[in-house]
Amino acid sequence: MNIEQKLLALLIAESPDASPFLPEIMSSTEDFDWERFEALVDRHRVGALVHAGFQQFPAITPPVALLKSLTRKTNENAEYYMRAVRLTGELADAFAARGIACACLKGIGVANQYYSAPSQREMIDVDLIVTPERYADAEEIVSAHGFELFYPDFDLNERSREAFMALHNAFTYIRKSDGMQLDLHWRMIPNPAMQPAIDQSWTQAIPRTKIGAKNIPMLSPSMHFVYICTHGAKSGWVRLKWLADVDRAVRGLSHDEAAAAAKIFVADDLQRIGAVSLALSQRILGTAIPTAFAGLLKQDVRRLIDLELGMMFADMPSRPHRLQDWAHYRDRFHHSVLLKSGGGYRRHALLRELARPRDLATVPVKSGELWSLGALSPMLGIGRALKRLLGSKS
Structure with a gap:
């Protein structure tokens, strides 16, 4: 880790005095590359945490422009948090009225329960999970609340919808009137073999947590x-x-x-x-x-x-993915298969590393034929990368 990475880790720690990097940072005479540091903050989405961290170390003096940017991010987080609480409460109540079990994942629950100030945790969307058998009913409610499907951003027929849902774990919706984004899950993780017991049992105990004026259903x-x-x-x-x-x-x-x-x-x-x-x-x-x-x-x-x-x-x-990204995907493949073994996990993990749900727009396979997409997606990706490479040289 370089000095900017260590400073970032120090600033986002809950107890900086326990950070292994505290002595080095506080005794360092090396000039920080603040531009690189700011890029790290943005990439890791921890601007508000870093802003709070700087308050504990007045001896560290970042550029004024950076501090203003971090202050703005904290204020934006606070506003989004309040809007997310309101939205989650409204949808949870609507689901409950129709007898649909749901729970809030990460987001406002984590921010409220575990952070000293909810604004310290950045959010870009609301994550809710409902039971797969009631997913269509939940979609009707989401639509009635002004949301439109944002991803997948291509038309799904019955066959490709079933295949997409086998590969992925959520549809993304957006409400244009206020910019709120919702990930509505039918499964917590794309790989169904990663945490099958949790996926089967989460509805058995859904405590309601008081957040603001709303009672939010949460996992235990x-x-x-x-x-x-x-x-x-x-x-x-x-x-x-x-x-x-x-x-x-x-x-x-x-x-x-x-x-x-x-x-x-x-x-x-x-x-x-x-x-x-x-x-x-x-x-x-x-x-x-x-x-x-x-x-x-x-x-x-x-x-x-x-x-x-x-x-x-x-x-x-890079997005779209480029040929020079190969080392990242090599490591990601290796990492995925090492996380767990047994229960068909590695077979499912390999399929989800190979098959891109977006390619169902080009190759609308059935859910029972997903391995054909797993074989075709890498070739389609290489073809797109080569086309961009050749186009850039022409």
Whole structure:
């Protein structure tokens, strides 16, 4: 990690005095590359956290323009949080009136429960999950609240819709009147073999949490923590925002909640994910790990940590993807298959690394033929990359 990365980690830690980078940063005479630092902040979506972190270290003097930008981001987060609470409450009430079980994932629940100020956690959308068998009814309610389908951004017939839902885990909706974005999930994670027990049991206990004037349905704290870890780990922790969630949640769990979470990791064979999430949070943010998780930390996850550190601080792949991004995707493939084994997980993981749901617009296969899309998507991607490369040279 370079000095800018270490400063970023220090500033977003819940307890900076526990950060392994505190002595080096405070004694450093090296000039910071503030432009590179600001790019890191934007990439990891932690502007408000960094703004709060700077308040604790007056000896560190960033450029005035950067501080103004971070202040603006904090204010934007606060406004979005209040709008997200209102929207979540309205949709949850509408779902409940129709007998549709739902729960809020990450977002406002994490911000409210685990952050010292909800505005410190950046959000770009609201994530809600409903049961798959009532998904069509939930879509009707979402539409009645002014939302339009945003992704997938191509027409779906019955066959391609079924295939998309087998590959992915949510549709994205947007409300043009106020810019609110909603991810409506039928499954928490795209890979159905990653946390099957959670996907089957989340409706059994959905506590309502008072947030502002709204009662928001949430996962239990132990299950929500496991989901937070799974969500970040399956993406290789490419955004430090997700690791900050782990840091805050670990500190906010009671002993009994941590013990219950440890049991859920084992029940869904997610020990590696639990271990790497906790170990990485401890290594980067100085997170103190509760004794309830001691068993998880016996897992050997050194290779996973090496891969995740590489993806966390390497340049993000370009969009649209380019041929020079190959090393990132090589590491991502390797990382995905190492996260878990058994229960068909690796077969599903490989399919989802190969097959792009967007390619269903070009190759509208049936859900039982997804491996053909897995074979075709890489070729289609290479073809697009070559076309762009040749076009740029002409």
